[in-house]
Amino acid sequence: MTSESGETTLREAADARGFDIGAAVAATPLRNERGYRRILREQFNAVTAENAMKMGPLRPEPGVYDFADADAIVDFGTTYDMTVRGHTLVWHNQTPTWFEPWTYTDDQLRTFLRDHVHTVAGRYSGRVDAWDVVNEAVDDDGTMRETVWYDAMGEQYLDLAFEWANEVAPDADLYYNDYGADAVNEKSDAIYDLVERLLERDVPIDGVGLQLHALGDHPDPESIAKNVRRFQELGLDVQITEMDVAFHRDDPPADAAERQAEYYREIVETCLDIGVETLVVWGVTDASSWIRNFKDFGERYTGDPLLFDDRNSPKPAHAAVLDALSND
Ligand code: XIL
Numbered sequence: 001m002t003s004e005s006g007e008t009t010l011r012e013a014a015d016a017r018g019f020d021i022g023a024a025v026a027a028t029p030l031r032n033e034r035g036y037r038r039i040l041r042e043q044f045n046a047v048t049a050e051n052a053m054k055m056g057p058l059r060p061e062p063g064v065y066d067f068a069d070a071d072a073i074v075d076f077g078t079t080y081d082m083t084v085r086g087h088t089l090v091w092h093n094q095t096p097t098w099f100e101p102w103t104y105t106d107d108q109l110r111t112f113l114r115d116h117v118h119t120v121a122g123r124y125s126g127r128v129d130a131w132d133v134v135n136e137a138v139d140d141d142g143t144m145r146e147t148v149w150y151d152a153m154g155e156q157y158l159d160l161a162f163e164w165a166n167e168v169a170p171d172a173d174l175y176y177n178d179y180g181a182d183a184v185n186e187k188s189d190a191i192y193d194l195v196e197r198l199l200e201r202d203v204p205i206d207g208v209g210l211q212l213h214a215l216g217d218h219p220d221p222e223s224i225a226k227n228v229r230r231f232q233e234l235g236l237d238v239q240i241t242e243m244d245v246a247f248h249r250d251d252p253p254a255d256a257a258e259r260q261a262e263y264y265r266e267i268v269e270t271c272l273d274i275g276v277e278t279l280v281v282w283g284v285t286d287a288s289s290w291i292r293n294f295k296d297f298g299e300r301y302t303g304d305p306l307l308f309d310d311r312n313s314p315k316p317a318h319a320a321v322l323d324a325l326s327n328d
Contacts, residue, residue, distance in 0.1 A: 008322065009322075010307075010321060011042060011045045013322055016325075017272075017325065018277065019278070019325060020045055020277060020279070021279055021321070022044055022082075022281070023043075023280065023282075024047075024049070024087075024282045025040060025048065025049060027052050027073060030076060040076070043307075044082065046083040046084070046278060047073060047076065047083070048073075048084070048085035049069070049073045049074075050282070050290070051069075051094065053070045053073075053086055053087055056094040056099075061098060067123065070124075077127075084128050084129050085239075085241070086121070087131075087135070088132040088177065089120060090149060090161045091136060101148040106152040110152060110153055113161065113164075114160070117164040121165045125171070129173065130174075130206075130278075131173070132209055133165045133174045133175060133176065134158050134161050134162070135177045135178070137194070138194060142186045155194075155197070158176070158194075158203065162174050162198070165204075173206040175206065175208060176207075176209065177211065178191055179211040179213055179242070181211075182210045182212045182214075182224050183219040183226075183227055184223050192231065195234065199236075205236065206236065206237055208238050208239075209240075209241035210227070211240075211241055212240050212241075212243040213282065214305075215305070218245065221266045221267060225270050228274050229274060232274075232275065239279070239280070240267065241280050242281075243264075243280065243281050244289065246301035246303070246304075249302055252302050260315075261315070261316035261317040261320035264307070264321050265324045268324035269324050272325075281306055282306075284308060285306060285310065286303065286309050286310050287309075
């Protein structure tokens with residue numbers, strides 16, 4: 001798809017080489033802002049829901065699912081022939097406000113989660129191409145994160161979640177997704193061990209998602225490549241699922257926009273080198289970046305981590321990604 005301005009788009013360059021370049025999308029600007037919709041359909045060939053498919057947003061009240069926002073995003077992706085990533089079926093954050101896990105027995109929690117996975121993954125079967133089935137199950141020190149799901153079922157909750165998703169969405173690729181595990185480090189070592197155990201138990205997992213929120217620290221691309229390769233050697237696909245690039249606000253480099261562009265370029269080149277075929281950025285324009293509103297991130301990091309600026313104009317980072325995708 002050529003842009004209104006007639007320039008080559010990221011999407012064209014990505015399509016030409018069979019690469020998926022995606023963006024996380026929020027339902028409100030998708031509904032209300034033409035410029036946002038235009039960038040999304042012209043520049044990206046993959047889409048994911050930034051929040052709309054999480055358990056909390058989907059389930060406003062006990063017994064009630066509200067699929068309006070998630071449907072709007074999936075419909076947009078389908079209409080414009082985009083790959084759709086589903087995010088996320090099982091997570092410890094953004095659970096519904098009414099959900100009070102201590103009122104359930106372990107067995108009830110297992111049934112609750114099974115029904116959730118069946119309902120959500122089942123609804124989008126055939127339309128969501130890849131699911132982040134489980135998000136962030138490993139803690140920063142490499143131990144299993146003690147979430148409500150882990151407390152109720154132990155590590156087996158991952159096995160079950162992947163099996164339940166596979167039952168209702170057999171054609172979707174099923175991913176384990178996490179942050180801070182992009183390069184080789186203690187956490188990615190632990191995730192490697194975890195997915196190895198899942199594979200030994202014949203759990204239907206297809207891939208690992210590396211979020212790559214490069215906030216302040218920018219993981220070394222060579223170490224990322226090494227990390228990706230070891231997962232690929234297990235027979236798994238690897239995708240970059242939530243990329244954004246920011247700097248420490250108290251000490252940003254003078255040439256931040258160029259440094260940001262350079263890092264995006266290195267990552268895209270690394271992906272192309274090692275057979276990572278999907279890279280999703282965590283937002284469409286800087287104005288909608290989560291960094292600005294999440295906890296104290298707005299004070300800690302520069303708030304312009306994406307490829308398009310607040311006025312919907314492409315940044316040096318956009319040119320760098322386009323260039324990397326266009327080169328052989
Ligand atoms: C973030 C969203 O971007 C925010 O809007 C929301 O307030 C919190 O969650 N890892 C993930 C994503 O897997 O779901 C998170 O998204 C960012 C970190």
